[in-house]
Amino acid sequence: xxxxxxxxxxxxxxxxxxxxxxxxxxxxxxxxxxxxxxxxxxxxxxxxxxxxxxxxxxxxxxxxxxxxxxxxxxxxxxxxxxxxxxxxxxxxxxxxxxxxxxxxxxxxxxxxxxxxxxxxxxxxxxxxxxxxxxxxxxxxxxxxxxxxxxxxxxxxxxxxxxxxxxxxxxxxxxxxxxxxxxxxxxxxxxxxxxxxxxxxxxxxxxxxxxxxxxxxxxxxxxxxxxxxxxxxxxxxxxxxxxxxxxxxxxxxxxxxxxxxxxxxxxxxxxxxxxxx
Numbered sequence: 001x002x003x004x005x006x007x008x009x010x011x012x013x014x015x016x017x018x019x020x021x022x023x024x025x026x027x028x029x030x031x032x033x034x035x036x037x038x039x040x041x042x043x044x045x046x047x048x049x050x051x052x053x054x055x056x057x058x059x060x061x062x063x064x065x066x067x068x069x070x071x072x073x074x075x076x077x078x079x080x081x082x083x084x085x086x087x088x089x090x091x092x093x094x095x096x097x098x099x100x101x102x103x104x105x106x107x108x109x110x111x112x113x114x115x116x117x118x119x120x121x122x123x124x125x126x127x128x129x130x131x132x133x134x135x136x137x138x139x140x141x142x143x144x145x146x147x148x149x150x151x152x153x154x155x156x157x158x159x160x161x162x163x164x165x166x167x168x169x170x171x172x173x174x175x176x177x178x179x180x181x182x183x184x185x186x187x188x189x190x191x192x193x194x195x196x197x198x199x200x201x202x203x204x205x206x207x208x209x210x211x212x213x214x215x216x217x218x219x220x221x222x223x224x225x226x227x228x229x230x231x232x233x234x235x236x237x238x239x240x241x242x243x244x245x246x247x248x249x250x251x252x253x254x255x256x257x258x259x260x261x262x263x264x265x266x267x268x269x270x271x272x273x274x275x276x
Contacts, residue, residue: 007022007267007272009276011238011276012134014143015147018089018091019090020090020134021267023084023086024085025084026084026267028076029076029077030075030265030267031265032219033073033223034070034073034217034218034219034224034227035068035070036070036093037091037092038069038070038090038096038113039088040066040067040068041060041065041066042087042089043065043066043084044062044086044087044128045083045086046062046082046085047060047064047078047079047082048077049077050117060117063119064118065117065118066116067113067115067157070112089131097110099155100162112162113163114162114163120157120160123156126149126153126156130146130149133146134146175216177203177212178212178216180201180202181201181202181213181221182217185221185225189251190248191251195209195221198213226261226265229252230261232249233270234266237270243255243258243270243271247270
């Protein structure tokens with residue numbers, strides 16, 4: 001069977017906090033979603049809108065880089081008839097924030113990117129070169145060389161486009177209740193969760209919960225829950241678990257439904273993702 005998408009995933013055993021997706025000639029449309037890690041997309045051909053097709057300023061095209069912070073809701077919608085080629089770097093939040101603190105020599109709480117889209121030819125070349133090193137495999141490129149290329153690429157972006165003025169916010173009651181709801185969803189990935197039980201947990205009406213949750217996360221509770229289930233599925237697939245077992249573990253009784261939903265959010269089938 002022909003693969004649905006031309007996509008390859010790179011994972012280095014020495015760099016477990018990082019994953020790279022190499023995508024070629026894709027017209028896949030990603031719905032609104034977010035990640036619990038940093039996402040850096042280097043566009044090589046085509047392009048897409050990061051915040052919906054009506055947001056002209058959110059279009060990221062060839063030679064540009066999209067910088068997505070953890071928890072930042074975004075989409076990837078290509079113009080009609082356009083196919084795109086790009087490299088996506090998924091970096092664990094604690095690792096990249098630690099590197100950002102090294103860049104600015106500061107212990108601020110949560111450094112993040114200040115801009116959504118940037119044009120940095122030198123950074124683009126650095127990320128391309130780094131991904132090519134990983135594609136060659138750890139046996140062919142020295143670890144020190146790989147780590148040096150990685151740090152140089154990421155630190156360049158944070159040095160030029162990082163926000164180092166962040167402070168730890170003092171959460172209000174609504175913010176704390178939404179944290180409780182998110183934690184509850186995270187601990188019930190394999191279960192069906194009702195709006196009523198979330199509302200009771202937050203101490204809000206169902207209507208108020210929907211409004212506050214979307215304002216706080218940018219997503220509806222069900223979409224946020226699905227995103228978390230897919231993120232969990234990715235981790236299980238990387239551990240080598242069978243697809244059917246992973247589907248069941250994250251609450252999908254139907255493997256076909258799981259595969260369709262996984263492809264929608266990841267841009268690859270579970271089998272493609274597991275193979276790398």
